[in-house]
Amino acid sequence: MHAPTCSLAYRPDLGSLIVRWPDDAPFPTLQADFEAILAVAEQNGTARWLLDVRRRAHLxxxxxxxxxxxxxxxxxxxLAPQALRLSVLCSPARMAVYAASAEQQSYLAHGIAHQAxxxxxVCDEGKAMEWLLE
Known part of the structure; x- marks a missing residue:
């Protein structure tokens, strides 16, 4: 397994995994990052993830x-029987791209729809954590 390009920090006080990307990365690298995230989540028994993608400009x-x-x-x-909760912290620029792209809206609609x-x-870290901990 390669070293992830994101920082991974388990917060036992919040029962949450905090993941931050400092920059963009190629698709295969991001796939490996997500596998590393899952491994850390399983090690710590958490299904609550804050994914900070504010510095990843490429969609x-x-x-x-x-x-x-x-x-x-x-x-x-x-991670079952825990419910996987993903609070994605985005930049306003990324949210604008989501709003302007029919293709991105399709992925988001699928992701936000009733799923497993x-x-x-959200663009505000406090609100991202608040939702995650509900």
Whole structure:
């Protein structure tokens, strides 16, 4: 397994995994990052993840499709019976791209719809954590 390009910090006081990407990365690298995230989540018994993507400017449609349709359902099954909750911390620029792209809206609609996991997108870290801990 390669070293992840994101920082991974389990917060036992919050029962949550905090994940931050400092920059963009190629799709295969991000896939490996998500596998590393799942491994750390399993080690710590948590299904609550804060995913900070504010510094990742590139929106790869392949990643959106893979995470919402393949990886997140897989992770939810592995972490069951806990419910996987994903609070995605986005920049305002990323939210604008989501709003302007029909393709991105399709992935988000699928990801936010009733799934084996719950996903929430927000620009404010306090609100991201508040939702995650509900």
């Amino acid at each position: 790869d449609p392949q990643l959106g499709d893979w995470t919402t349709r393949i990886f997140f359902p897989h992770a939810a099954a592995r 996991y719950q996903m929430h997108l």
